[in-house]
Amino acid sequence: MKINYWLLKSEPETWSWDNQVKEGASMWDGVRNYQARNNLKKMKKNDLCFFYHSVSERSIIGIVKVVKEYYQDPTDKTERFVVVDVKATKKLKKPVSLNEIKENNKLKDIALVKQSRLSVMPIKKTEWDLIIKMSN
DNA sequence: GCCAACGTTGGC
């Protein structure tokens, strides 16, 4: 089975890695952007996602796993958006900062840098492996 | 269907 890789962005003041760990499996809600929604819909069970803290920290801090594929976002009155359930699986040994990612030439095309406002984005296998390496 | 106005996100 082929695994796909993603990156999920969250403001730590709103929903942090620690919240995710404490909650266990929980909804990734609040996505209100069509491109991000389309990415959520493409996620399959067992896909892995980087958990990125935006704004105050700007670092990838951990890895979450998709445990339930997309369904209607109960917090969305317009019924246009969806959620997936994710569960924290592993904290990175060392967070990988946005600066480090930007400084790495091999990561210059990563969606995180190219589309800074997108909150759910695909990550290539090569990018995933490299970031994992950087976190060790 | 175009586009100006507005709101939000997120880096700095």
Place this chain on the structure above:
DNA sequence: GCCAACGTTGGC
């Protein structure tokens, strides 16, 4: 806290 970039809304 500012502002650029981007997405959405709504008038025409």
